[in-house]
Each structure stands twice: as structure tokens, then as C-alpha cells.
Amino acid sequence: MALIDRYLARAIFIPLLGTLLLAAMLLVLDKMLRLFDFVVSAGGPVSVVWQMLANMLPEYFALGIPIGLLLGILLAFRGLALSSELDALRGIGVGYGRMLRVPYFYAIALMALNLFIVSYVEPYARYNYEGLQFDLRSGTLGASIKVGEFNRLGDNLTLRIDKSEEEGTDLSGIFVSLKTDEMDVAATAERGEFLATDDPDTIIFRLQNGRLIQDADNFATPRTLAFDSYDLPVSLPRVGAFRDRGLDQIRELYLPELTQLAYFTPEAELEQRLAARANLHFRLVEVIMMLMLPLLAIALAVPPKRSSSSLGIFVAIVMVVTYHKINQYAWGAGAQGRLNPEVALYVPFLFFVVLIGWMYHVIAHRPGGQPIGALEAVFSKVAKGVKKIMPNPRARALARRQAAREAREAQGSAAS
Known part of the structure; x- marks a missing residue:
């Protein structure tokens, strides 16, 4: 069993790390262009762009870690399924419950890391980021003199x-x-x-x-x-000091400070307490949901027999992004008082927990079970229809050669 655990750990680690780095790089590249425009228009030194990007990394890792965990486990088990190694493991009595030991080792470790990031690192980095923006606008970092203007x-x-x-x-x-x-x-x-x-x-x-x-x-x-x-x-013009951390900025508060403001500071204004409750539970449900990602990954990793469909990868990404967007909406609505923060955030959380639990039950405990079997059938029919409408280049080349051959034979018959 120890050999199986080490094998699964290696199989998961490479796609997990690759997906995490790729997600972080894509987010950084998207932000980098806007930061260059902002810094240049503010007349600040270009070196400040790298400082601002460094302070954005904790937020990007907080988003990228769950996606990396999900796709790392999903791609590893998909590779096992396509190579029939998954069937071999189950044939010798290694069930999904036993194979989940290594994925949950990753999940718990990364969940603890992500909790630390959203509790302390990300709020502090956001405060530093806002401070750099203030320095740029005020000229504290130095202004570049535009020649000819x-x-x-x-x-x-x-x-x-x-x-x-x-x-x-x-x-x-x-x-x-x-x-x-x-x-x-x-x-x-x-x-x-x-x-x-x-x-x-x-x-x-x-x-x-x-x-x-x-x-x-x-x-x-x-x-x-x-x-x-x-x-x-x-x-030189005098510049006022930057504000203190967390002053009217709920996202800059550490998790204990957020809990204190949300439930143990009755003298705080209602708007502040609502915003603190919404942000507190938004951070928590995003982190706790990581415990369900190994189940979701396994449920979507195994394609139907005699198929290499990648629909499960697409569905997994859509589900994670949809859940994150629902949480963002619930956070905003809860902070504004339009919805109760706890209800708005934990109802979608419980819905996804039940849905993922059912999907795992189908793949693990029903013979031949396929959680997205209906979607796979529809996807297969659509793919076949597309192939009929748009034949592949090889088929078109064969058809052209056959037509040319028939034309030559017809010309030969006419000449004789």
C-alpha cells in the first residue's frame, strides 16, 4: 500500500504544481498590463510594478490553489483510468476510499496553507498594494518628467x-x-x-x-x-501619511479581527458588521470547500468505458468557477444587507456539498456509474453530428483522390 501511495502522490504532484503555476502566471500577466498602464500614467518608476505584482500574488494563489488541487487530482486519476491502471487497482481490492488517502493529504495541507493566506498574508499584502497606489498618486515614489511637455x-x-x-x-x-x-x-x-x-x-x-x-x-x-x-x-510638496490598515477596508482585516468586528463589537455600525460577517464567511466557505474537491475530482476524472472524453475536465472547471462567482455575489449582497450573509453563503455551500457527495457516490458505489452520464451522451451525439457536418481533412483528401481517379477512368473510357 505504501508503494501505491507514493505512486499516487507523484502522479498528483506534477499536474497540481503545473496547474497552480499556470493559473498564477495567467492572472499575473492579465494584471501586469493594467499595472504598467497605471504606473506609467501616474509618472512613477517602472520598478514599482513588480512590487505591486508581488503584493497581488497571495490573492492569486488563494484562487489558484483550489483549482490546482482539483485539476491535479483529476488529471492524475484520469491518466490512471485511461491506462487501465485504475481498473487494476480496483481489481486487487483498492477501492476509491483507500485511494483518497493521498488526495486528502494534499487537500488538508493546501487547505491549511490557503487558510493562512486568506487570514493573514492576503490582507497584509492588499494593504501594501493600496499603500503603493497612494504613493504613486501622491508622488512619494518619485515622478518621471515627461520630455517635451x-x-x-x-x-x-x-x-x-x-x-x-x-x-x-x-x-x-x-x-x-x-x-x-x-x-x-x-x-x-x-x-x-x-x-x-x-x-x-x-x-x-x-x-x-x-x-x-x-x-x-x-x-x-x-x-x-x-x-x-x-x-x-x-x-517638495508635503504628502499626508497613508491611512491605517483596515480603516473602512474590511478585506485588509486579519481573520481574528474580522471575527471580532462581526460578532463581538456591538458599538460598530450595522454596515460594518454586515460587511465583516459577509467577508468572514466568504473566506471560510472558499477554504472549507477544498475538502470536497478530491471527491469532485474523482467523480469527474473517470470517462465512460471505451472513451477518452475530456468533458469531466470542462465540467469541473465550470463548477469551481460558478461556485466562486456565486460566493462573490452572496458576499456583495450580504455586505449590502440585501441578504443574510450566513444564509447567502452557506446555502450554496451545502448545495454543492450534497451535489458533490452524490456524484462521488455514483462513481464509487454504483457499478458502471457515471455522474455526468447524460451529459456524456449528449456530448457524444453532438460530437458525432459535428463530424458528419465537418469531415476531417484526411477524409476530404481521400474523397478528392477517389473523385480524381473516377474522372481519369471516365476520360479513358471516352477515348476508347
Whole structure:
């Protein structure tokens, strides 16, 4: 039995890992393009994109782990079924209940990991992600100066650069307008560079070979100045501190904090308690459902005899995605008070538990049982109809050769 367990563990591990990584990569690629657009439009450094993606990974893994677990087990048992190894195992007395030992080892381990992610890692990463967005919008991470355009840096500084070299340290074709409490300054210069100072709130913009105009209320006329080098102090705009974690953001609360707010903080507003209850039970039902995924995977992994139909894979993905979308709707409706959060989330949960339990019972305890037998029959008829309407290329090639042969024979008969 130990050899069988090791064999099943290896058979499950590779598709599980591959599916998990593939799902995470697809989600990251989808988000990466939007993040690049957001960061570039905000004028921030491109390196912040990787920081934001890193903070999105816990959410993607929380979604990808159940799908990876389901498809890992399903593909492993499907391979056993197609190679008749599953029949051999059952023939020597190894039933589905015994074979579920290894899948449940994976399921319990991954469920514990996923619970830790949705309880602590994902809320903290979401808070960091929102903090990076705040820094980008406020300019704390630094803003890139767009060449050939007028750039507003804060409320008082307007800057235009015609050309930038050496990663922004050597600027040329400069126009700058600075408004302070004492005076207004406008200057043009051939070259310039930004220099740091001991004061983190002030930088020096060193201009070379230009002209400068100063205007103030106590000046009879504006003053003009031609210079070879001029240091223009620029005060950086003050940026407020980012909010505390969880302030009006229920998804940033850890699971114990969410439970405290949902049921043990009577002074909290009703809207907050409803949102906390909905989010709390959304996290829980998503994680607990992982215990049913090995049963669902086995129920859909075994195709009908003398068939290699992959309909079970399609049905499995549809069921998992549908369940997740139903939970998302129930979470939103519960948070808004349109539905009771517990009822809205646990009714679909119990329905899917009963459905998956019935599907496993059919495959495991009914001789020749097929949980989606009706769908398989319909799918087979549709596939045969499509083949009749659209014959395969080989059949079309054979038909063309036969027609050509008949045409040659007819020409030969006519010539004779």
C-alpha cells in the first residue's frame, strides 16, 4: 500500500504544481498590463510594478490553489483510468476510499496553507498594494518628467524639459516656473540637474547658462538676471501619511479581527458588521470547500468505458468557477444587507456539498456509474453530428483522390 501511495502522490504532484503555476502566471500577466498602464500614467518608476505584482500574488494563489488541487487530482486519476491502471487497482481490492488517502493529504495541507493566506498574508499584502497606489498618486515614489511637455510637480512648480540624457541627470532646454510666498520666479536655461540636500523636503535645481525673471509685490518692476550657474531651491510638496490598515477596508482585516468586528463589537455600525460577517464567511466557505474537491475530482476524472472524453475536465472547471462567482455575489449582497450573509453563503455551500457527495457516490458505489452520464451522451451525439457536418481533412483528401481517379477512368473510357 505504501508503494501505491507514493505512486499516487507523484502522479498528483506534477499536474497540481503545473496547474497552480499556470493559473498564477495567467492572472499575473492579465494584471501586469493594467499595472504598467497605471504606473506609467501616474509618472512613477517602472520598478514599482513588480512590487505591486508581488503584493497581488497571495490573492492569486488563494484562487489558484483550489483549482490546482482539483485539476491535479483529476488529471492524475484520469491518466490512471485511461491506462487501465485504475481498473487494476480496483481489481486487487483498492477501492476509491483507500485511494483518497493521498488526495486528502494534499487537500488538508493546501487547505491549511490557503487558510493562512486568506487570514493573514492576503490582507497584509492588499494593504501594501493600496499603500503603493497612494504613493504613486501622491508622488512619494518619485515622478518621471515627461520630455517635451509641461509637468506640474506639486502646486507651485511647473517644468518643461526639451531633452533628457543619462537617466534624467543631464537635462537641456529648460523652462521652470516657481511660485513661493515671497516671489514668483520664471527661468530658462540651456542645461540643468537636480541635486539632493540635507533637508529631505528640499532639492536644488542647478541651472546653467540662462536667464531668470523675479517678480514680487514689493518690486516696482520684475527683475531680470542672466547667469552662468544658478541654484534654485525647490520645496517638495508635503504628502499626508497613508491611512491605517483596515480603516473602512474590511478585506485588509486579519481573520481574528474580522471575527471580532462581526460578532463581538456591538458599538460598530450595522454596515460594518454586515460587511465583516459577509467577508468572514466568504473566506471560510472558499477554504472549507477544498475538502470536497478530491471527491469532485474523482467523480469527474473517470470517462465512460471505451472513451477518452475530456468533458469531466470542462465540467469541473465550470463548477469551481460558478461556485466562486456565486460566493462573490452572496458576499456583495450580504455586505449590502440585501441578504443574510450566513444564509447567502452557506446555502450554496451545502448545495454543492450534497451535489458533490452524490456524484462521488455514483462513481464509487454504483457499478458502471457515471455522474455526468447524460451529459456524456449528449456530448457524444453532438460530437458525432459535428463530424458528419465537418469531415476531417484526411477524409476530404481521400474523397478528392477517389473523385480524381473516377474522372481519369471516365476520360479513358471516352477515348476508347
